[in-house]
Amino acid sequence: MTHPHLEARHEALPHPRRWSALALLCAAQFMLILDVTVINVALPGIGSALRLDRAWLTWAVTSYTLCFGALMLLGGRLGDVYGSRRILLTGLSVFVIASLVTGLAANGPILLGGRLAQGTGAALLSPSALATITRLFHGPERNKALGVWAALGGAGFAAGALLGGVLTAGPGWRWVFFINVPVGLAVLALLPRMVAAAPPAHARRVDLPGAILVTASTAAVIYGLVNAGDAGWGSAATLLALGAALVGYAAFGLVERKSAAALMNVRILARPPVAAGAFLMLIGTALLLAMIFLGSLFLQRVQGLPALVTGVLFLPVALVSGVAGHVAGHLIGRHGARGAAFTGLLLAAAGATLPALLDDTAWIIIGLAIGSGGVVLALVAATTTALGFISHQEAGLASGIVNTFHEVGGSIGVAVVSTVAATGIENGSPAGFGAAYATAAVAATMAALICLVMVPAGKAHLPDGVHVH
Template sequence: MRQPDPGTLARRTLLTVSVASAMTTMDITIVNVALPAIAGDLSATFPQLQWTVNAYPLLFAALLLAGGSLSDRVGRRRIFVTGVLLFTGGSLLCGLAPDPLVLIAGRAVQGIGGAFILAPAVPLLAAAYPGERRTVAIGVFSATAAVSAALAPLIGGALVASLGWRSVFLVNLLPGVFVLLGAARWLTGAGPQGKRRLDLVGAVLGVVSLGAVNLAVISGADDGWTSPVAMTAVVVALIGLAAFVTVESRTNDPMLDLGLFRIRAFTGASLLSFLTRAVGFGTMPYLVLWLQGMLGYSALQAGLQLSALSGAIVAGSLAVARLQRRYGNRLVVTAGFVAVLAGYLLVARVSADSTWWVALPGLLLVGGGMGLLFAPLMGISVSVVPPQQAGMASGTANAFFPLGTAVGAAVFGAVLSARIGAGLPDQDLAQHGVSEGEEGGVRQLVASGRFTDLPADVTELARIAFADGLSTVAWVAAAAAAVGVAVALLTIPSRRSPADTRARHDPAPPRAHTTNQ
């Protein structure tokens, strides 16, 4: 068979990698609109729903840097293909899951596969596209990921409404096969990049620490912060984080070079990347529970309504390059967080009697602000570090995005659960006919958005408690966005001038390390 010319081969490489990116990015948020259906079909508890959301982005974030290191050692195409196999297999496991635990396990396998897909993706594009064409290709790749995340609620809603919740996972099988075939035929520049040691200890410590953080947040909200599980998780998280920092600071080939955080702009961009996902996508599961559980919309209707948020993200993404050129990075990033802050202050107006239209103006502002943040923060993360560390910086920034989603969902879930508990005390539930010992079950039903399963006498009380919880979530998100405004003003350079920025910081000479490029 005749080999395609280099230009055709490069375009097919871009198509293959972009389709894979679309799958992995979409699955961070597409599951949100399926949560009420999952809760009803599998009798999932609120913590199980949180882990259904969190297991994927948590492992995705924790293994991105390790996946990049491994791809440099054994070959980028090999790791990419392994990732696609894991992601597709995890999707099949989720689609066939008979209970919540198997579903969570499938999401974890998806997360491992997603990390192995995304880690070598940009280096594969770099090998296929030389010179200025490389920038365009990476721009298309990034735009595909952003649009996929933005459209995920609408696509998920349509799938749940027409084919059931399992279809949001099984839909990955066909593109997964396409990507496998494309990777086998078209990917180039995929061999080992030299003998480099995999920082396995750092990767394991990272996963343990992040998992313990999530478990502490979820268990603390559900059983109280003095419960044995929550307290044990906090101790494990603190010990794991201390061990991770110690190992990464001493190894000659770290998964994460901690010296990067001496650069103020890099540290700021990393924190802001985390906050962007946390406040942008961390609240989405609870907006879906409000729309479907409390307001009674179908999955498709909820997806259509959240498409307003998605459209605003796309609009902001399309305008951001022009705004950067005219106003500079600092002003654009600050404006993005100001928009998110203002948006959540509007969302905080929701009450038990509110309709979707009350939240719409705020969500449009939130989406537009998020669209102004994605591309600049990624560009800043790479441009302010020494050139030889750009790959590691890119991997670090990518890791903060799914990590923000996972931690945001956990924290906002804890806030919502706590406010629902405060709004449904035992004595009030007893006055509305709830028997002693059943109060916790009622609160779990409310937190899971299962209003149709509630006793009729407590429905109105439950609506007030849930709306109050969602309003509190919006206030907390607004406060986090205010932190983002302050961090942006203090750390983000006003203009894209990498050479000047690096000169001002003068970081210590880099140690040997693994990069993704």
């Protein structure tokens, strides 16, 4: 019989292939993050090839982040119930097949269906991949592994526009999606050899009604916002969609309060730090993706720049974002999250104001660089606010909630600015773009003032083993 102390020592031994497994998991996660922004530079090519109007192009972006965000908590719960490796590989399989279908799309419905399936696969994959990393690594090594994982978020967003330009100008826009297939198949082939299946938790119910309600409600919000660009804010369809979303969210709250296997403990959103972090994550991601979306379309459709040039022009935006992420950690460590959030959102407002007033290419890129750098400050502040002022026991739940707001915020931001700039996007003219950037600037300024009230003063401490991308 094996001595219990020897058993415990054996379980504590590091996994022999943990770093190789981490590389594969990071490659998979990088694809998911990349697909949030890689499509933006390809949008004009997609629109021309498939004859899609503004609404279809907007949904091509938002449908992915909609499913990614709204179903992420469900993906995490399924990993707990059925085993993280099984759900991880299932999600990756769905994502690879969906990428192939999206790349082969011959019309708008197939493209949209593929993007929805990509988002669903991402929602299954991402939380289970993170759970696998926390199982493979322990002690200081876990913090290093999670640091690598966290860096993928900024790198993926930044690389998306550049890679999208390179692929669109080279083999064509379809390779924005095809590129995922060989990478995904390689991970599918190698990962099962490196990561053993973990025993699932005790059987629990899965909150499908909650998942359906939150996804449908968010879809209704985005539909209402996109539809307003064509039918108007006072149209019956727009008001009905937004009203249905409010009813759906209220029903979701009631279901979650009564469910024995709730996706989200809605009571934790009443905690001021979590509410502030979720708000900052929502507005920050909305601003970031909105500015990238507008910039990509304006540079190509209005100014007539090639996809490759547009992608290269986003390189300064990527560099500034990377520097801002490094600075944010030191700034928040010394002065707390409130000042960083306020400063970051004011910079985002300034960055959006430049292209609102000046439509020269250089000023657009400068504005986007300033704005994205500011948003990164706000996003880091969101993480430390939501997780640094609550107990370690609640950190995992808060992390899942904030991650959800991260993805959903991008969908809402793109939908809003697409509606404001509807005329210019449809006609390839500057009309509406200035107003859309001005809308982003006003939203950032208002959010900066709100965060002075919502974000707690003082220094927060991010719990070990917790990640928000």
